Structures are given as structure tokens and as C-alpha cells.
Amino acid sequence: MKKISRNHILTFAFLLVFIVLLILAQSFLNPYYKRILNLCAIYSIFAVTFNLVFGYTGQFSLGHAGFAAIGAYISALLTLSPEQKAVNFFLQPILPVLENLQLPFFPTLIISGLGAALVGALIAWPALRLRGDYLAIATLGFSEIIRVLLVNMQRVTNGALGLKGIPGHTNLLWSWGWLIVCLFVTKRLVDSSYGRAMKAVRDDEVAAEALGVNLFKHKMMAFLVSCFFVGVAGGLLANLISTIDPKVFQFFLAYQIVGITVMGGMGSLTGSVIAACLYTIFLEALRPIESQFTIGSLTIPGIPGMRMVLFSIILLLVILFYRKGLMGNSEFTWDGLINFFNKRKKKPTGYSSGGTQS
Amino acid sequence: MTILLKLEAVTKRFGGLTAVNKFSTEIHAGELCALIGPNGSGKTTIFNVITGIYTPTEGQVLLGGEDVSGKRPDLITGMGIARTFQNIRLFKGLNVLENVIVGKHLRLQSDPLSSVLHLPKYQNEEKEMREQGLVLLESLGLDHFAYDEPTSLPYGQQRKLEIARALATNPRLLLLDEPAAGMSPTDAEGLMKFILHILDYFDLTIFLIEHQMRVVMGICPRIIVIDHGEKIAEGSPEMIQNDQHVIEAYLGVSDHA
Numbered sequence: 001m002k003k004i005s006r007n008h009i010l011t012f013a014f015l016l017v018f019i020v021l022l023i024l025a026q027s028f029l030n031p032y033y034k035r036i037l038n039l040c041a042i043y044s045i046f047a048v049t050f051n052l053v054f055g056y057t058g059q060f061s062l063g064h065a066g067f068a069a070i071g072a073y074i075s076a077l078l079t080l081s082p083e084q085k086a087v088n089f090f091l092q093p094i095l096p097v098l099e100n101l102q103l104p105f106f107p108t109l110i111i112s113g114l115g116a117a118l119v120g121a122l123i124a125w126p127a128l129r130l131r132g133d134y135l136a137i138a139t140l141g142f143s144e145i146i147r148v149l150l151v152n153m154q155r156v157t158n159g160a161l162g163l164k165g166i167p168g169h170t171n172l173l174w175s176w177g178w179l180i181v182c183l184f185v186t187k188r189l190v191d192s193s194y195g196r197a198m199k200a201v202r203d204d205e206v207a208a209e210a211l212g213v214n215l216f217k218h219k220m221m222a223f224l225v226s227c228f229f230v231g232v233a234g235g236l237l238a239n240l241i242s243t244i245d246p247k248v249f250q251f252f253l254a255y256q257i258v259g260i261t262v263m264g265g266m267g268s269l270t271g272s273v274i275a276a277c278l279y280t281i282f283l284e285a286l287r288p289i290e291s292q293f294t295i296g297s298l299t300i301p302g303i304p305g306m307r308m309v310l311f312s313i314i315l316l317l318v319i320l321f322y323r324k325g326l327m328g329n330s331e332f333t334w335d336g337l338i339n340f341f342n343k344r345k346k347k348p349t350g351y352s353s354g355g356t357q358s
Numbered sequence: 359m360t361i362l363l364k365l366e367a368v369t370k371r372f373g374g375l376t377a378v379n380k381f382s383t384e385i386h387a388g389e390l391c392a393l394i395g396p397n398g399s400g401k402t403t404i405f406n407v408i409t410g411i412y413t414p415t416e417g418q419v420l421l422g423g424e425d426v427s428g429k430r431p432d433l434i435t436g437m438g439i440a441r442t443f444q445n446i447r448l449f450k451g452l453n454v455l456e457n458v459i460v461g462k463h464l465r466l467q468s469d470p471l472s473s474v475l476h477l478p479k480y481q482n483e484e485k486e487m488r489e490q491g492l493v494l495l496e497s498l499g500l501d502h503f504a505y506d507e508p509t510s511l512p513y514g515q516q517r518k519l520e521i522a523r524a525l526a527t528n529p530r531l532l533l534l535d536e537p538a539a540g541m542s543p544t545d546a547e548g549l550m551k552f553i554l555h556i557l558d559y560f561d562l563t564i565f566l567i568e569h570q571m572r573v574v575m576g577i578c579p580r581i582i583v584i585d586h587g588e589k590i591a592e593g594s595p596e597m598i599q600n601d602q603h604v605i606e607a608y609l610g611v612s613d614h615a
Contacts, residue, residue, distance in 0.1 A: 185474055188473070188475075190476065192470070192480070193466050193487065197460060203452070204412070204448075206443070206447065207443065210409060210411075211464075212435035212463065212527050213463060254369065
């Protein structure tokens with residue numbers, strides 16, 4: 001009991017310090033770094049939710065890009081001012097219903113999440129009856145359908161022109177705050193009896209069903225929770241980058257998310273967050289290699305997309321040498337950290353290597 | 359004796375192949391009954407029909423008078439039929455205790471939201487599930503493995519764990535699909551004693567499949583024999599051993615060209 005309360009205090013203190021740091025960062029950091037940190041949180045939400053569906057429930061869904069698009073467009077349409085909408089929709093007028101609709105950011109994000117979850121439910125109804133590769137193909141197809149719809153629903157989405165001038169509501173507190181909520185819900189869910197049932201479905205569907213686990217219900221639950229947070233993250237993304245068009249949500253985004261989650265470790269939420277942050281920061285740090293640079297007498301012309309080549313190589317290396325990703329399926333825990341330091345101080349025999357349960 | 363499970367002219371066809379043909383039998387409450395037959399005779403198909411993995415093409419499966427044929431497997435489990443599998447199907451990502459309490463999940467009252475929020479009701483239920491799981495493991499002699507990975511257990515213990523997991527669902531009827539598969543004769547004998555023990559201890563009805571006749575001869579008072587999806591004999595071990603059809607099915611018929 002004492003141990004649990006110690007961990008709670010540590011977590012609480014950590015959160016407090018973290019929030020203070022966020023507030024400080026928000027007021028003092030330059031916009032470029034703030035943007036990177038915001039993206040870290042958004043990609044973390046993507047990775048954590050993908051982990052819930054694939055790492056914990058075993059359903060390989062590639063629909064993340066589509067759900068993020070839904071969240072982003074809902075959020076954009078609900079936060080754009082009527083004047084901005086008039087500026088955006090110069091080819092064809094916007095649907096009258098949407099013309100003067102404007103909401104504060106929080107309800108907007110909730111609606112973004114619910115909207116994505118609602119569409120998720122409609123997709124999942126037939127798609128979750130499929131297994132493995134078929135589910136991946138179906139959700140990938142869905143993602144493309146969403147993109148095509150976005151291009152063609154001119155009066156709602158402004159088509160290929162996209163939406164510009166979305167107010168930049170997203171700040172570090174919003175993005176990291178939602179990540180914390182997402183982590184809390186996901187962690188509690190996967191550790192609950194429902195989460196055990198999800199893991200059972202992942203490990204062996206036939207056996208899980210024979211033990212009384214309703215397969216469809218548990219897959220659906222993981223899927224919907226995931227869709228909701230992806231929708232919210234999409235909304236955060238729209239209000240961060242302030243310009244969205246259908247190209248932002250190409251299936252490439254879904255592959256990135258899969259890559260991040262694999263790097264972090266299937267079934268490790270902290271792994272997902274670490275990998276998402278590393279990925280986002282590296283991608284920015286590696287920007288110089290896309291412009292022209294010189295090694296000795298050799299001049300390499302700027303090749304757009306070089307970063308992705310490097311990313312692929314890193315992903316390959318991770319898969320070759322860390323097959324289970326950075327964290328495998330264990331989590332960062334206070335017990336693990338304390339044990340780690342204790343072991344360093346005096347190398348005794350009695351300590352087991354880092355607890356995996358908090 | 360009351361009839362717990364009744365199969366009425368159950369037929370299962372896969373395209374042109376008739377895996378089970380008009381199979382009828384009754385399992386009485388509290389009995390230990392074995393289903394034997396050569397390879398590919400349709401034993402596991404019968405289990406899959408009873409547990410809802412397959413819907414019978416024709417015929418009915420009645421549990422305590424209630425028709426369960428074609429119901430979803432998890433609902434049938436909820437009604438009191440639990441099973442194990444021929445090839446061990448433990449959840450590799452869960453520890454031994456968690457493997458067992460997955461079987462308790464279907465009796466969980468709390469909804470997902472109160473589970474996520476750790477409301478007192480859920481916490482009590484979770485605690486209760488863990489306690490019951492430990493008691494169950496203890497009664498089967500598996501408690502010292504409770505926090506180990508299931509794959510680290512010796513083969514025989516993994517088989518027992520599968521049975522423990524099935525028992526966690528509080529079944530009335532337990533179906534065991536070749537529980538002694540891959541075991542040495544001595545181990546198989548030990549397992550059969552274990553099965554007799556749980557039959558008594560948990561007040562169960564057990565219907566088991568066995569490929570080797572010898573294993574069940576000693577302990578099952580009643581044996582059903584099938585071949586090519588059809589029941590060819592039913593009765594006490596002595597009757598089965600001397601039945602002409604059974605001998606033919608197992609040893610083949612002397613065929614003079």
C-alpha cells in the first residue's frame with residue numbers, strides 16, 4: 001500500500017512539474033520549437049491510439065489518416081470565423097448551415113473526436129469482422145475514400161484548395177493536456193478487465209471467444225476509443241498548422257504512425273510517446289540533409305524526401321536489432337527507475353530488473 | 359439422472375464433405391463421458407458444434423433443454439459450457455493468473471467507464487476476480503506459477519492451466535479436447551486422475567475427446583465411438599472393446615480382394 005502511494009505521489013509531482021514547464025515553455029520558447037513540441041504530443045496521441053488497436057487488441061487498422069482528417073476538418077470548420085470562411089470558399093459558397101457556425105475550442109475538439117468515433121463505428125461494423133490483412137486493406141481503402149470525399153465535397157471542405165487561416169488555438173497545454181488524458185484513459189483501459197479481454201483477443205481469438213469474451217464488442221471498444229482520440233488529435237493538428245488540405249492526410253500518415261508505434265514497442269504506451277517525440281524531433285533536426293550540402297569535394301544536391309530515406313533506414317535497423325521496439329512491451333515505471341538507480345549504486349544480487357507493473 | 363446436454367441428429371457438412379452425420383447422444387449431469395474415434399472421424403467438429411464455433415447444418419444442441427445451436431461461442435460459454443483445445447491455446451501476453459481471470463470477465467458487472475475511472479464497484483470486482491483466480495489456481499496446484507508467463511510452464515502444467523482457465527467461467531459442462539495429447543503414458547494417467555479429481559471437486563459434468571482408447575478405458579464409465587462422422591458404438595469400456603465395429607474402425611477390416 002505504501003509503495004502505491006509513493007508512486008502516486010511521484011506521478012502527481014511529475015505532472016505538476018511538467019505542467020509548470022509547459023506553461024513556461026508556452027510563454028518563453030520560440031514558435032518553431034513550440035511547434036515541434038506540439039507535433040510531438042499530436043504524434044504521440046496517434047501512436048498511443050494505434051497501439052491500443054494493434055498492440056493491445058491485435059487489429060491491424062490503417063485508418064488513422066482518415067480519422068485524423070475527419071477530426072481536422074470538423075475542427076477547422078467549427079473554429080474558422082465566418083469572414084475567413086467567406087475568404088476560403090471563393091469557388092463555390094459554403095453550405096449555409098456551416099456559414100456562421102463557430103464554437104470555442106474545447107467543445108470543437110470533443111465534437112471532432114465524437115465525429116471521428118461515429119464514422120469509426122460505421123466503418124468498424126463491417127470491417128471488424130475481417131481479420132489481419134483484410135482489416136488493414138479495408139481501413140486503408142476507407143482512408144482513401146475519406147480523402148477522395150474531402151477533395152470532392154467542395155461546398156463543405158473547399159475541395160483540393162483546403163482550408164486556410166484556421167485559428168491557431170492549439171498550444172502546448174492543449175496538446176500535451178490531451179496526450180495526458182489519452183494516456184490515462186488508455187492505460188487504465190488496458191489494465192482493466194476489459195483490457196485483459198482485449199489482450200486475450202489479440203493473443204488468440206478462438207480461445208478468447210471460448211472463454212466468453214465477446215470479440216466484436218471488445219474490438220469495437222478499442223477501435224472507438226482510438227478513433228475518438230485520433231479525431232481530437234486531428235483537430236489539434238488543424239489548429240496548429242492552420243492550413244489543411246486533403247494531401248495532409250494521405251495514407252503516408254498512417255504508415256508513419258505504424259512506424260512510430262513499432263519503433264516504440266507494441267504494447268508499450270510510454271514507448272509510443274518516446275518514439276513519437278524522437279521521430280518528430282529527428283525529422284526536424286534532419287532537415288539540413290534535404291538541402292544542398294558538401295562532404296569534402298562532393299556536393300550533394302538537395303533532394304526532397306531524403307529524410308524519409310533515412311527514416312526508413314532507421315526503421316529497418318530498429319526492426320533488425322530491436323525487434324520488440326525501444327521498450328518492448330514493458331512500460332516506464334517509477335519502480336523500474338528506482339531499481340535501476342539502486343542497482344547502479346551498489347550492485348547487489350537481490351534486486352530484480354525493473355518492475356513492469358505500476 | 360438428469361440430461362444436461364442433448365445432441366439431436368446433429369449433422370455438419372463442409373461443402374460436399376459430411377464431417378458429422380446425424381449424431382445423437384445424451385450427456386447426464388455429473389457424468390464423465392468420453393468420445394473416441396480414429397483421426398479425422400469428426401470428434402473435434404462435434405465439440406465445435408456444441409461450443410458454437412460451427413453452426414450445425416442440421417439438428418439441434420440442447421443444454422438443459424435450451425437450444426444453443428448456432429448461438430455465438432461467448433454466449434454459449436456464458437450459459438455454462440467451457441472447453442479446452444487440442445493444441446494449447448494460452449494467451450502468451452498474459453501471466454498465468456491473468457489467463458485464468460479472463461474467464462471471469464464475462465461475469466463482470468462494471469461497465470468500461472467505471473473500470474477506467476476505478477470506481478469502488480469495479481475495484482471490488484477486480485479484487486474479487488483476482489482472489490477467486492488464486493483460489494482456483496491453488497486448488498489445482500498451480501498457484502506458485504501465478505505470476506509466471508504461461509509459456510514458461512512445463513507442458514503438462516500448461517494443459518492443466520487450460521483446464522483451470524476453462525473452469526474460471528464456472529461451467530456446468532466441461533469439454534476437454536484431447537487433454538492428454540502429447541503426453542507420456544505415465545503423465546497421461548496422472549492427468550486422468552486430475553480430471554477425476556476436478557469432476558468431483560467442482561461438481562462438474564465432463565465430456566472428453568481422446569484419441570488413444572487405452573487412456574480412457576480406466577476412468578470413463580461410458581464411451582462413445584465415432585467413425586467417419588457417425589456414431590458406431592456407445593457403452594461401457596468392456597462393451598466397446600469387444601464391439602466388432604470399433605475393432606474394424608481402429609484396426610481396419612480384413613479385405614480379401
